[in-house]
Amino acid sequence: MPLDTSTYNLALLRVDGRRWNELRQQKAQMGVQPSADGSAYLEQGNTKIQCIVSGPNERDTKSTSSASTAPTSGGQGATVAVSITIAPFATVDRKRRGRNDKRLQEMQTTIASGLAAAVQGQSYGPRSTIHIALNVLSQDGSLLAALVNAASLALVDAGVPMTDYLVACTAGSTSSYAAADEAADPLLDLNTQEEQELPFLTLATLGATDRVVAMVCESRVQLARLEGMMATAADGCKGVRDFLDGVVRDKGELMVQEGAVGRGEVVGSMDLD
């Protein structure tokens, strides 16, 4: 069913009632899997991701055969290996996906080399691997962005040193590629319905800066729209970073309350105050 974008111009409200620069409701939790080295659960609207980090371990080629890998610190540090599994029940029509789906492999590569830019891998040897397993439990747009955010959070939980959070967000444009419509609005954080109808891009930045780590645009769009979409997505990334940072700080606060660590005590290199 095509998305009806005609009403947008009247009330400036999107199909789910958001304004152009609003993110969807986000929920996140760290340490959902006590047996793992690091784990996180992230919801962005109806997109739900679970992420398990194991490692750094000694490199094991068997477990990383289907994963995409990227070396950190110019080959001198640990390797980041990412594998994505999309649950058959993640979409409305239940279907099983093959392991060597090229689209998935591309996403794995993008996430792996994106995270490799943020991870300070030189503290581990070049023969160690940080394995990140991402499970997509429910899929409703901005998949790549949600995967990146979940992986970032799980890496923080695992205590892997990073320069900053790697955060990602999508942005679209209300006008299709054909229309030379100057009044087109950029939209932030698209859901599936909007993604199917509108041109959009996914932007991953390092923390709240304007430094682009990864960028993926798969739809036809006028060159003039690119800057607006990128600016909107970068703004969204700042919002996501604030949110993730809040989650991490809440978790730290909880750890202090529960007596796991003392206030002001330095755990590893992380200052909990």
Place this chain on the structure above:
Amino acid sequence: MPREAEPSQNEKDFILKAVREGQRLDGRALDQFRQLDLKFGDQYGVADVTLGKTRILAKVTAEVTVPYTDRPFDGIFTIATELSPMASPAFEVNRPTETEVLLSRLLEKTVRRSNALDTESLCLVAGQKCWSIRVDLHVLSHDGNLIDASCLAVVAALRHFRKPDTSMEGATLTVYTPAEREPVPLSWLHSPFCITFSFFGAVQVGEDGAEKDIWLLDTTLLEEQLRVSSCTISMNKHGEICQVAKPGGAPVEAMTVVQCSTLALQKVKDFSDFVDQKLAEDSKHRNKGGLLAELSADNAR
């Protein structure tokens, strides 16, 4: 798994220092492409692209098949990439490397998803018969910038290709041989081209500590091994972006990406004119003397 030989530390330092000073090993400007050449084969739909020492061959074939059940009104269009060990010792047969997966995904997104080829025009009988167009891409020699060269080869081969003419009379479908009827070109909507920017970190410019990202166009294999990240922008000459991919790697200022996309448009226009010109030359060459020569009763004896 065999790996590409890594450049030595001396080579690395030398090239990186030269790039920071705005120099390249082969004396090109930072935004200059190597010598580009495009040759068409005797058959329709064969394009041979040479970009410096990189050489790519694309061949288009067509056959009549049954369309996919979920898309009864569309023809089938596939791009098959093959990186054989002939091009580089790092490639293995029957085991797609990451380079190959990314290359085929990029071509898929640039040419197929952007609807450069109108697949609906390939339908012959809805739900029963359609054309299946297949592009086979062979990398004959790998000296960097596979993506830009491959995309050019695919687009040129598809635009050069002619499929047999067909007609429907009642329920009978006739496919004519080239002797019976002149083959017809594919219904081509726009020509997208890929431009890959390779980043090499940032240098300081001016006194205030402002940094500027350094990027190169059309990198050789050696330069490609040393880059910290890359960004491929696909566009057509009308300024429509078909695809942008910066698959991770070191971060780059957002403004640099925007500037790159403007420059990409200029390069895409050059590519577009180049392919148009080569296609025109080829059709002139094939059609010696034009219609008059064909109608003339004189023969060579």
